[in-house]
Amino acid sequence: MNYRLIIIPLLLAGTAACNSGPKTPEDKKSWAIADVQIAVKSRLRDPDSAQFSNVHAITYDGQNIVCGYVNATNGFGGKSGQQRFVGAGSAVFLEEDGADAVNEAWSKFGC
Template identity: 45%
Template sequence: MTRAERNKILKIMAIIGGATLIIVIPSALLTPNAALRVAKPGSPISEGVGRPEQHSPTDDELAERIDPDAISVYAEKDRKSYPKLFARLGQRVSEVGATGKKAALLTLRTGRCDRVAFVDVSERATREKLHFYVDCANETRVRVSEDDLRAGVAADFETKQQRDRLIAARAARNESIVSEAQARVRQVLREPGSAIFGPTYFSQKGNVVCGVVNARNGFGGMSGNQRFIVFQNRVVMASDSDLPQKWKQHCDI
């Protein structure tokens, strides 16, 4: 091969090599974009691609779903109307309104409450820890404590059906307890068969039954309504000197 022929071949190879580089380099530049188009779901590249950002509602937006006057608020002027509540919670009564609103907002964030219809401090509340119940328009009740507020989680849900079953079971239990208590009262009366019972109820303040009874006395007439308290081991009648004190302690509701 002559020098001229060899130089001609080298020029041709140089031209071909340059063309190859021109083709390959753009292909390499296009590779990342192509990878984005064909990335499989779940791959690092595909995560977040084309997914709309979720909006977390603000407290002001959620507050629009709290009915007017839904949140119970207590002030000093209410002390005479709610003496036991003020005695139980002390100065913390003034916090019920603001903390109750926090309970309502937390309830709405669960997604299981459409609108807040009513919020009040519950019977579980103490000076050490406030508890609330939040009633929703969809008839779900949510119980929220200050611990729940600190944790940012509300998990004590109760539907209307569950609440109705609980109320029915409690009513049946209380009816049985009251019936047994009335039977014990008859046993201490002079004429058990003459007993006519007035309002009688089970009190959780000591797990006793409180009520009134009218029965025939020793003179043949009716005694009039007389209060009584039935404890587990004792029946306290109006003739017992400690009835007024025990009535105030266990039966005033």
């Protein structure tokens, strides 16, 4: 599947339903990061092994987009290595989904 065609609309739509909760911009970014980290973990083979780094939220067109890196245990019991991700709400794309799509999102959102 070509994720490049759907990644940006899904990310922007992913935050549209998140109208309740924190009110300050910094609180909204913190909540956005927490939501995306949960969504990333749900995609991993061993969610409890997830180690996040360089995670930050960017406001783009009024929405919080979260970018960062995750490293987790793979099927062989070792760490898989740093993998980039980008997400908003429960819509998350990992580098393993398609590096080109993640590259495009990182460029567009300024990750």
